[in-house]
Amino acid sequence: MNKVLKNVIMWTIALLLTLATVVYQRMTGPTHPVRGNVTLENEEIRFRLIRSFPMPMDAPIRVKVESEKITGSFEYKRTPSHDEKTVEDMVRKDEYLIAYIPQQPPAGKVMYQITLQGEEEKVKLTENPIIIRFRGSVPAWAFIPHVIIIFIAMLLSTRAGLAAIFKEKTFTLTLWTLITLIVGGLIFGPIMQKYAFGEWWTGWPLGTDLTDNKTAIAFLFWAYAMVKVYKNHYHRGWVLAASVIMLIVFLIPHSLLGSEIDWTQEAMP
Incomplete structure (x- = not known):
C-alpha cells in the first residue's frame, strides 16, 4: 500500500470515529430533548x-x-x-x-x-x-469556533492515536492536537461557560463540572505526550495513551454533572 492511500485510509477512519463519538455524546447528554x-x-x-x-x-x-x-x-x-x-x-x-x-x-x-x-x-x-x-445566550463568535476547534482537536487526537499504532511519525499530530485543545477547550471553553452560566471555570478545584474536568484531563495527557514526543518524534506510548483518554472523556455525555444552582442553600430565595 502506497503512503498516499494509507494516509487517506487513516484520516477516513479517524474522521468516522470522531463523528461517531460526537453523535453519541450529543445524543446521550442531559441537555438532549x-x-x-x-x-x-x-x-x-x-x-x-x-x-x-x-x-x-x-x-x-x-x-x-x-x-x-x-x-x-x-x-x-x-x-x-x-x-x-x-x-x-x-x-x-x-x-x-x-x-x-x-x-x-x-x-x-x-x-x-x-x-x-x-x-x-x-x-x-x-x-x-x-x-x-x-x-445565558452564547454569541456565535464564541460558540462556533469552540465547536469547530474542539472537533478538529478530537479528529487530530484520533489520527495521532492511529499514527502511534502504525508506527508513524507523531510529532506534528501531537503538537496540533495540543494547540487545538488549548484554543478550543481552555480558551473558548471558559468564554462559553462565562456567557452561558456566569462562571469562567467550574471544574476542579472550584467545582464538579464534568465538561471542564474532562477537558483538563485531556490537556494534561496531551501536554505530557508532547514532552515525550519533543524528545522522540516517533514516540508512541504516551501519544496512544493520550488519544485513548481523549476518546474516553469525550464519550462522556456532554454537560453531565454540569453547572447548577443549589437552591437548598439558605441564602437562596
Whole structure:
C-alpha cells in the first residue's frame, strides 16, 4: 500500500470515529430533548421535551395536540431545592398545548412533568420528571469556533492515536492536537461557560463540572505526550495513551454533572 492511500485510509477512519463519538455524546447528554409518544382519546401524540433553554424568558414546552377535548397541566419545582411542587394548566394555542416553565438565573434547574387529560382518562408524558437547565445566550463568535476547534482537536487526537499504532511519525499530530485543545477547550471553553452560566471555570478545584474536568484531563495527557514526543518524534506510548483518554472523556455525555444552582442553600430565595 502506497503512503498516499494509507494516509487517506487513516484520516477516513479517524474522521468516522470522531463523528461517531460526537453523535453519541450529543445524543446521550442531559441537555438532549426527550422524545416519545402517547395515545389519548384515540389520538397519537408525539412530543419533544426540551432540557436546556437560553434566557431571558420562560421556557415554552410545546406539545402538539389537535383534539380540543384534550387539556393539559404541568407540575414543576426548582431542583435541587426544598420547594413544593406547583401545578399549572397548559395554555392552548391553535393545535398546541404549551407549558411555560418560569425562567431561572443561569445554571438554574427546574424539574417538570406534563399530564394530558382527556374526557375519560389522563396520561403522563414521561414516567419521571424532566429536568431543564437555563443558560445565558452564547454569541456565535464564541460558540462556533469552540465547536469547530474542539472537533478538529478530537479528529487530530484520533489520527495521532492511529499514527502511534502504525508506527508513524507523531510529532506534528501531537503538537496540533495540543494547540487545538488549548484554543478550543481552555480558551473558548471558559468564554462559553462565562456567557452561558456566569462562571469562567467550574471544574476542579472550584467545582464538579464534568465538561471542564474532562477537558483538563485531556490537556494534561496531551501536554505530557508532547514532552515525550519533543524528545522522540516517533514516540508512541504516551501519544496512544493520550488519544485513548481523549476518546474516553469525550464519550462522556456532554454537560453531565454540569453547572447548577443549589437552591437548598439558605441564602437562596
